[in-house]
Amino acid sequence: MNLRRGQRDLTISDVRNVLLRGWVDPAGHAFERGTHRYQVHTNKMVVVVLFRSSRSLKVVTAWRKDK
Secondary structure, eight states: HHHHHTTTOOHHHHHHHHHHHOEEEEGGOOETTTTTEEEESSSEEEEEEEEETTTTEEEEEEEOOOO
């Protein structure tokens, strides 16, 4: 398990669920370090991803929203 993900109390299933059921925030788009990054939201979590190809993505970071 990734230490930072563990510190934030997130699991692979949490991240997968956000990617499957979340929405992309157009205002959350950024161009950093030569890549386009997108924020995918649910009511409880945010996952930031970048696309390596049309079939591959990388999770950059993830966090739970404040309650």
